[in-house]
Amino acid sequence: xxxxxxxxxxxxxxxxxxxxxxxxxxxxxxxxxxxxxxxxxxxxxxxxxxxxxxxxxxxxxxxxxxxxxxxxxxxxxxxxxxxxxxxxxxxxxxxxxxxxxxxxxxxxxxxxxxxxxxxxxxxxxxxxxxxxxxxxxxxxxxxxxxxxxxxxxxxxxxxxxxxxxxxxxxxxxxxxxxxxxxxxxxxxxxxxxxxxxxxxxxxxxxxxxxxxxxxxxxxxxxxxxxxxxxxxxxxxxxxxxxxxx
Amino acid sequence: xxxxxxxxxxxxxxxxxxxxxxxxxxxxxxxxxxxxxxxxxxxxxxxxxxxxxxxxxxxxxxxxxxxxxxxxxxxxxxxxxxxxxxxxxxxxxxxxxxxxxxxxxxxxxxxxxxxxxxxxxxxxxxxxxxxxxxxxxxxxxxxxxxxxxxxxxxxxxxxxxxxxxxxxxxxxxxxxxxxxxxxxxxxxxxxxxxxxxxxxxxxxxxxxxxxxxxxxxxxxxxxxxxxxxxxxxxxxxxxxxxxxxxxxxxxxxxxxxxxxxxxxxxxxxxxxxxxxxxxxxxxxxxxxxxxxxxxxxxxxxxxxxxxxxxxxxxxxxxxxxxxxxxxxxxxxxxxxxxxxxxxxxxxxxxxxxxxxxxxxxxxxxxxxxxxxxxxxxxxxxxxxxxxxxxxxxxxxxxxxxxxxxxxxxxxxxxxxxxxxxxxxxxxxxxxxxxxxxxxxxxxxxxxxxxxxxxxxxxxxxxxxxxxxxxxxxxxxxxxxxxxxxxxxxxxxxxxxxxxxxxxxxxxxxxxxxxxxxxxxxxxxxxxxxxxxxxxxxxxxxxxxxxxxxxxxxxxxxxxxxxxxxxxxxxxxxxxxxxxxxxxxxxxxxxxxxxxxxxxxxxxxxxxxxxxxxxxxxxxxxxxxxxxxxxxxxxxxxx
Numbered sequence: 001x002x003x004x005x006x007x008x009x010x011x012x013x014x015x016x017x018x019x020x021x022x023x024x025x026x027x028x029x030x031x032x033x034x035x036x037x038x039x040x041x042x043x044x045x046x047x048x049x050x051x052x053x054x055x056x057x058x059x060x061x062x063x064x065x066x067x068x069x070x071x072x073x074x075x076x077x078x079x080x081x082x083x084x085x086x087x088x089x090x091x092x093x094x095x096x097x098x099x100x101x102x103x104x105x106x107x108x109x110x111x112x113x114x115x116x117x118x119x120x121x122x123x124x125x126x127x128x129x130x131x132x133x134x135x136x137x138x139x140x141x142x143x144x145x146x147x148x149x150x151x152x153x154x155x156x157x158x159x160x161x162x163x164x165x166x167x168x169x170x171x172x173x174x175x176x177x178x179x180x181x182x183x184x185x186x187x188x189x190x191x192x193x194x195x196x197x198x199x200x201x202x203x204x205x206x207x208x209x210x211x212x213x214x215x216x217x218x219x220x221x222x223x224x225x226x227x228x229x230x231x232x233x234x235x236x237x238x239x240x241x242x243x244x245x
Numbered sequence: 246x247x248x249x250x251x252x253x254x255x256x257x258x259x260x261x262x263x264x265x266x267x268x269x270x271x272x273x274x275x276x277x278x279x280x281x282x283x284x285x286x287x288x289x290x291x292x293x294x295x296x297x298x299x300x301x302x303x304x305x306x307x308x309x310x311x312x313x314x315x316x317x318x319x320x321x322x323x324x325x326x327x328x329x330x331x332x333x334x335x336x337x338x339x340x341x342x343x344x345x346x347x348x349x350x351x352x353x354x355x356x357x358x359x360x361x362x363x364x365x366x367x368x369x370x371x372x373x374x375x376x377x378x379x380x381x382x383x384x385x386x387x388x389x390x391x392x393x394x395x396x397x398x399x400x401x402x403x404x405x406x407x408x409x410x411x412x413x414x415x416x417x418x419x420x421x422x423x424x425x426x427x428x429x430x431x432x433x434x435x436x437x438x439x440x441x442x443x444x445x446x447x448x449x450x451x452x453x454x455x456x457x458x459x460x461x462x463x464x465x466x467x468x469x470x471x472x473x474x475x476x477x478x479x480x481x482x483x484x485x486x487x488x489x490x491x492x493x494x495x496x497x498x499x500x501x502x503x504x505x506x507x508x509x510x511x512x513x514x515x516x517x518x519x520x521x522x523x524x525x526x527x528x529x530x531x532x533x534x535x536x537x538x539x540x541x542x543x544x545x546x547x548x549x550x551x552x553x554x555x556x557x558x559x560x561x562x563x564x565x566x567x568x569x570x571x572x573x574x575x576x577x578x579x580x581x582x583x584x585x586x587x588x589x590x591x592x593x594x595x596x597x598x599x600x601x602x603x604x605x606x607x608x609x610x611x612x613x614x615x616x617x618x619x620x621x622x623x624x625x626x627x628x629x630x631x632x633x634x635x636x637x638x639x640x641x642x643x644x645x646x647x648x649x650x651x652x653x654x655x656x657x658x659x660x661x662x663x664x665x666x667x668x669x670x671x672x673x674x675x676x677x678x679x680x681x682x683x684x685x686x687x688x689x690x691x692x693x694x695x696x697x698x699x700x701x702x703x704x705x706x707x708x709x710x711x712x713x714x715x716x717x718x719x720x721x722x723x724x725x726x727x728x729x730x731x732x733x734x735x736x737x738x739x740x741x742x743x744x745x746x747x748x749x750x751x752x753x754x755x756x757x758x759x760x761x762x763x764x765x766x767x768x769x770x771x772x773x774x775x776x777x778x779x780x781x782x783x784x785x786x787x788x789x790x791x792x793x794x795x796x797x798x799x800x801x802x803x804x805x806x807x808x809x810x811x812x813x814x815x816x817x818x819x820x821x822x823x824x825x826x827x828x829x830x831x832x833x834x835x836x837x838x839x840x841x842x843x844x845x846x847x848x849x850x851x852x853x854x855x856x857x858x859x860x861x862x863x864x865x866x867x868x869x870x871x872x873x874x875x876x877x878x879x880x881x882x883x
Contacts, residue, residue, distance in 0.1 A: 185870055
């Protein structure tokens with residue numbers, strides 16, 4: 001078989017006219033070789049081809065068109081998912097025990113990540129929000145095609161809600177300390193895992209603009225001004241989603 | 246009488262809700278989800294939250310959850326049946342909407358279930374009223390009144406037989422009165438198997454009655470013990486002829502035949518049996534060679550790949566066949582299918598040092614989660630169950646907010662008070678060693694540490710800590726840190742009160758500006774009540790920021806007992822509304838177990854608190870944090 005292949009490769013650049021006698025000689029060669037060996041080679045080739053097609057189809061199906069909704073528990077992800085009209089939204093659970101598992105599963109097919117923050121309870125939950133955001137940012141930076149990030153400050157209809165600017169400042173401050181403490185934590189059990197990525201620039205205070213990803217902030221309210229029945233105040237969100245898509 | 250009934254999808258969309266009272270049902274339902282479903286405690290189907298009892302049912306095929314809530318003090322017997330009926334009706338009525346598994350269809354569908362639900366509720370309430378407990382039988386109606394007096398006269402020789410008869414009759418009567426009280430809950434099969442004698446109304450002759458009652462009695466007591474059935478069988482023919490004294494199996498007797506448990510069937514060849522035993526004892530094969538270990542291949546198809554390539558091809562081929570199978574008809578998992586796999590998984594977990602009852606509860610919860618689920622086309626029962634178990638194990642190992650000690654210390658620094666950590670645990674688990682390791686880690690990160698020697702009992706405890714302090718001081722001398730002493734030992738010798746020393750240590754740290762105080766306590770067994778009280782007092786009085794329970798990875802079923810009793814002691818002796826319980830776990834001696842890492846699961850399952858540190862040796866650098874995926878991989882590895 002090897003001789004046939006090499007000859008094929010060697011003369012492959014020949015013009016079409018020389019093909020015909022070539023094919024005849026090829027057919028002659030094939031008839032001469034051992035039929036079982038030939039069938040084995042053909043079978044292996046068919047299997048490899050199937051595998052390649054399979055992987056291709058698989059990757060095609062889970063192409064990067066999903067928008068993930070992440071955030072702590074009770075931040076309003078599911079309501080946003082319900083009110084948001086665009087397809088390809090994926091609502092991930094916020095509970096601590098589930099969030100990392102689901103993030104693992106869906107992060108490769110994510111084109112954008114919407115991190116939902118409860119603006120009213122933000123002051124209390126700053127540390128938890130920052131910790132989860134840190135985790136999501138680290139994971140996203142490790143991906144091949146980094147998704148775009150949007151931090152949606154939800155529940156703006158409540159009077160005590162903080163503005164997006166304030167939330168951004170507080171998160172930057174919190175992430176500044178968090179990146180130091182996280183990288184100083186003892187290494188995990190199998191120390192062959194990757195070295196933790198450093199967020200932002202080392203010497204300077206952390207800012208979202210230092211990240212290689214695009215991070216934007218905006219305000220929204222999934223419930224809307226008039227309670228459940230009112231239309232959700234999510235025009236900004238939808239505009240951003242349309243921009244991304 | 247129900248407080249609420251709600252149907253929601255596993256993704257959190259409420260499909261339908263019935264509220265009997267004006268209180269919102271979201272609070273209790275959220276608590277149910279958080280404490281039961283997400284923590285894999287879904288083995289039994291009821292949950293108590295404040296004043297309500299919640300009963301729930303999972304529909305794994307369509308990913309729905311049915312929850313009903315009612316007041317704890319009421320005992321409503323029709324609730325289980327009601328849930329089942331509602332489940333069935335809802336599923337049949339809205340099959341098309343919920344079949345598509347997509348959220349859009351769930352949202353767009355309207356679930357106008359109110360009338361059906363009220364009808365079912367009314368039916369259930371009425372049926373429970375019918376089956377209210379009956380009044381007691383009057384004496385005239387009972388069997389004893391019907392029996393002639395002559396049969397009840399006792400004579401000396403027949404006393405034991407009479408006693409047996411009466412007790413059997415009592416047992417049978419209890420059976421009879423249990424019948425009308427049978428509720429919607431399934432009555433255990435054994436009881437229903439026995440015929441309700443006195444209810445029959447057929448006039449049996451006296452001897453037949455006696456014989457039947459005796460057999461029932463034997464049957465009832467003879468099920469558990471094998472020897473009783475043997476002696477019962479030998480008794481029954483004897484009783485038929487003469488009135489020999491009754492042999493009580495459970496009471497012990499001096500009868501030689503009954504006490505002789507040697508095999509009755511092998512009557513000719515005791516020597517042959519003996520030679521066989523010797524062979525077994527010697528453990529050699531017929532030719533005198535050692536028999537090889539035969540590693541029977543486990544019957545999980547395709548679940549032990551040697552390399553990825555063959556498994557991939559096998560997976561693809563299996564996938565293609567599975568696709569064909571999927572075209573034929575999808576299979577939904579039933580409990581019987583999962584039984585054998587779950588048993589194997591349970592034994593595997595126990596072999597990996599997970600505590601026995603936790604393994605049982607885990608498998609129950611996984612079975613509950615998978616029952617009725619439609620399997621994907623490319624999966625077998627074994628792989629589905631394994632996958633589900635793996636996910637739930639990872640879930641258990643990441644219970645709550647990670648304890649980020651450095652972050653919290655920085656907070657405490659800002660507030661100008663020291664961050665106090667207390668180490669507690671039983672004897673010999675490695676509290677002092679791991680305390681030294683953690684101080685080393687903190688010193689490396691630039692925090693100053695005060696070590697409080699509150700182990701005033703064990704000989705050499707203070708000296709041990711002094712040696713550690715000296716070493717750490719040598720590694721981080723004050724010159725390197727601007728003249729500030731980075732590590733110091735606070736001790737008051739032996740025999741003093743530990744809580745008092747801890748309080749003085751914290752005050753000293755505040756005055757001197759130390760960042761962290763690490764309090765070392767004496768090891769104590771969880772059953773030792775006075776010592777547990779002392780520990781609880783130390784923690785209540787000093788309110789440390791972090792209470793770490795130190796447990797060794799070698800522990801097996803003991804872990805459950807230790808943690809439960811420690812937590813209980815801390816809760817009982819605390820005066821506060823929300824008592825300080827164990828906040829985190831330090832798992833030590835991890836290098837001594839290869840992959841029998843089950844102790845990690847047991848401990849986090851019991852407390853729902855995270856494992857903060859893992860100790861993997863005795864030098865200062867042997868401190869790690871937990872990697873949930875690696876631990877679960879080691880656990881599931883065959």
